[in-house]
Each structure stands twice: as C-alpha cells, then as structure tokens.
Amino acid sequence: MALGISVALCTRNGARYLPAQVQSICTQEPLPREIVLSDDGSSDGSVAVVRQAIEACGVASRVALTVFENKPALGVTRNFEQAIKACRHELxxxxxxxxxxxxxxxxxxxxxxxxxxxxxxxxxxxxxxDGELRPLGDTLFHALEVQPGELEAIAQGRAFEVFLRRNLVTGATAMFRRSLLASALPFSDEWVHDEWLAALAAATGRVDVLPEALIDYRQHGSNQIGARRPSFADKLRKAMDTRGSKHVQRWRRAQALLERLLALQGVVPQAVLEAQRGKVAHQRFRAELPASRLARWLPVLREAASGRYARFGRGKQAIVQDLLERG
Structure with missing residues (x-):
C-alpha cells in the first residue's frame, strides 16, 4: 500500500509565484493527500491564491487543505514547524x-x-x-560545491559524518517520515528547520540523496535563502571579513544539537554522540581564538595538524579563514 503524503507549504507574500507551485504539486502522481498551508502574515492575498489554485486544478475534493494564518509572523523556522506538526500522513x-x-x-x-x-x-x-523560471545553467549541488565523495558517503549511510562538516540538505528538495518528528520536535532556536531535520535524521536513522534535480529552485531578489556558487573573490572576501559572532553562533548550534542527542537516550549511537562532542569542542576552539591574527597562527596550525578542521569543517578553507579574518 502506498504511503500517504502530506505537503507542508509555507508562504509569506508569495502570491506572484504560488499559482505555478500549487499547480505543480496538484498535478503530481500520486497526489498528496493533504496540503498544510502556514502563511506568515502575508498582505498580498497568498492564502486566497492557494485556495484558487487548488480549485483551478480540480483536486479540491481529493487534497485536504489545512490553513494557518500567523499574525504576527512566526519567522521561517517556526512557520515550517507549525505546518509540519499539523501534517497527518506518513511522508x-x-x-x-x-x-x-x-x-x-x-x-x-x-x-x-x-x-x-x-x-x-x-x-x-x-x-x-530565475524569477520567470528561465534556467540559469546551474544546479543547486554545483552552486554548493557538493563533492562526489560527499554524495557517496551519504549513500553509504554516513550522512552524519558529512553533516558534521556542513549541511547539504535544502528543505525545498526534502521529504521525510513523520516518525522523525519524535526526535526533532521542538525545533531548536539555533537552527534553520531543514538543517535541524537533516541532522536529527542522520543521527537517528538513514538519510539518502538522489543526485537528479526534481524541482526548479527560483533565484530572485526576494529569496529568504538562495543559492549561488561563490567565486574565488567571494571566498577571499569571506576569509578576510570580520569574525563577528558567527563562530559563537556555530558553537551554540553544535551544543544545542549535542544536548538534543543526549536527551534521546538509547536512540543515538555512541559513535554519533562522540563525534558531536568533538564538533562542539572544535567550534568552541574557533569561537575562542584571539582577535590578533598573529596570536592565532600557532593554535590554528595545531588544530589543523589534529585533523579536526577536516573532520568538523571545510578543511583548508576554514583554516585560511581562521588565519585571515579580522578580529
């Protein structure tokens, strides 16, 4: 028997684009059994546009629609959390x-x-x-500089090992079992919803990836989170940027995930817990580096020699960043 599918659709002033998206959802085979729409304070009639689009597809009697209208807005992660919690089907x-x-x-x-x-x-x-659905000649994985070894590791069941270094899961491309919510809810305040779901899924079960493109991912001026392959100049500019609070935020994120994993006694393998403890220690090290570039050289080179930059970050790219960033 085919598994039932719910769609968690989140909107905020998306009336311009919603008809095409809803049509693409409502012409799928199999049809989703429900759409849970969580609208985050739209002022452009987004909810009405979704209702009209479902009616225009002729599937209103077969696709249940649940609607939340948030006033005030919840923000991206809480908006998705609300929609996801209301989904009733297995996928x-x-x-x-x-x-x-x-x-x-x-x-x-x-x-x-x-x-x-x-x-x-x-x-x-x-x-x-682009905003008019014209192909930009690129894919999301290429823009993210995803390496074949990363995809291979995920396919082999080592997704947590990959996600220790960086997240590769974009929510718009993802599907998951509702059973994941037993460990993922409530979502952490420190994380974006899709990264959090990916981390918990990798820590407690199996994650996999399909290398083909199954959606068109619009890039336009209103994207909450977009995708663009960084140039060498972009990377150099980032490496020379001010340290700010980003390393402290990453440390807090790592600690929040460790606390959740520790709370899931008997569900998370010991090797995953130990790996996340190592991630916390590495992020703390980076957060506590001195402001002086000169004073950073010796500790950064020691950390590099330990292999922790390669295991818990972007390797040489992260090393260069820690050496060159302004304090």
Whole structure:
C-alpha cells in the first residue's frame, strides 16, 4: 500500500509565484493527500491564491487543505514547524512558495521510502532558475560545491559524518517520515528547520540523496535563502571579513544539537554522540581564538595538524579563514 503524503507549504507574500507551485504539486502522481498551508502574515492575498489554485486544478475534493494564518509572523523556522506538526500522513514533503516541482517528483521519492523502511529523510538536487523560471545553467549541488565523495558517503549511510562538516540538505528538495518528528520536535532556536531535520535524521536513522534535480529552485531578489556558487573573490572576501559572532553562533548550534542527542537516550549511537562532542569542542576552539591574527597562527596550525578542521569543517578553507579574518 502506498504511503500517504502530506505537503507542508509555507508562504509569506508569495502570491506572484504560488499559482505555478500549487499547480505543480496538484498535478503530481500520486497526489498528496493533504496540503498544510502556514502563511506568515502575508498582505498580498497568498492564502486566497492557494485556495484558487487548488480549485483551478480540480483536486479540491481529493487534497485536504489545512490553513494557518500567523499574525504576527512566526519567522521561517517556526512557520515550517507549525505546518509540519499539523501534517497527518506518513511522508512529509516540504514546499517553498516560489519553486516548481517536476512531474513525477513525488512518485520518484515516495518509491524510495516504500522500498526502504529504514529511510528517514531523502533529498535531491534542484535546477536553478530565475524569477520567470528561465534556467540559469546551474544546479543547486554545483552552486554548493557538493563533492562526489560527499554524495557517496551519504549513500553509504554516513550522512552524519558529512553533516558534521556542513549541511547539504535544502528543505525545498526534502521529504521525510513523520516518525522523525519524535526526535526533532521542538525545533531548536539555533537552527534553520531543514538543517535541524537533516541532522536529527542522520543521527537517528538513514538519510539518502538522489543526485537528479526534481524541482526548479527560483533565484530572485526576494529569496529568504538562495543559492549561488561563490567565486574565488567571494571566498577571499569571506576569509578576510570580520569574525563577528558567527563562530559563537556555530558553537551554540553544535551544543544545542549535542544536548538534543543526549536527551534521546538509547536512540543515538555512541559513535554519533562522540563525534558531536568533538564538533562542539572544535567550534568552541574557533569561537575562542584571539582577535590578533598573529596570536592565532600557532593554535590554528595545531588544530589543523589534529585533523579536526577536516573532520568538523571545510578543511583548508576554514583554516585560511581562521588565519585571515579580522578580529
């Protein structure tokens, strides 16, 4: 028996793009059994646009619609948390308001869950398009500089090892089992919803990736979170930037995840707990580096020699950043 699918659709002033997205959802085979719409204080009639789009597709009698209208707005993570909590079916697909799903997306992803009961979360690549859906000649994974070894490690069941270094899961491409919420709720204040779900899924079960693009991912001026491959100049500019509070925030994120994993007694393997403890220690080290560039050289080189930059960060890129950032 096919698993039921819920769609968690979050909106905020997305009326311009919503008809195309809703149509792409409502022409999937199989149809999702429900759409949970959580609107974050829109002033452009986004909720009415979604209702009209569902009616126009002729599926209103077959796709249940639940609507939340937040006033005041909750923010991206809490908005998605609200929608996700209200989803009733076994598989939950996340949806941004401005993307377009390719035909067959739900069938392709749901088949993986049908065949693999151990699979908790699945994500994919995406085709990057402009505001008018014109292809930009790039994909999300290319923009993120995803390496073949990272995809291979995820496919081999070592997603947590990959996510210790960086997140590769974009919520708009993801589907997960509702059972994941037993460990993921409530979402951490320190994390974005998709990164949090990916981390908990990797720590408690199996994550996998499909390397093909199954959605069009719009890039436009109103993106909450966009994707663009950084140039060498971008990387150099970032390396020379001020340290600010980002390293402290990353330390807090790592600590928040460790605390959640420790609370899930008997669910999280000891190796995962030890790895996350190492991540916390590394992020604390980076957060506590001195303001003086000269004073950072010896401790950074020692940390590099230990291998922790390679295990818990972007390796040489992170080393250069810690040596060159302004205090």
């Amino acid at each position: 939950i697909a996340l949806s941004d308001q401005d993307d377009v799903w390719h035909p067959g997306r739900l069938a392709r992803m749901a088949a993986c869950f049908d065949a693999r009961p151990e699979l908790l979360l699945l994500h994919t690549d995406a085709r990057l398009v």
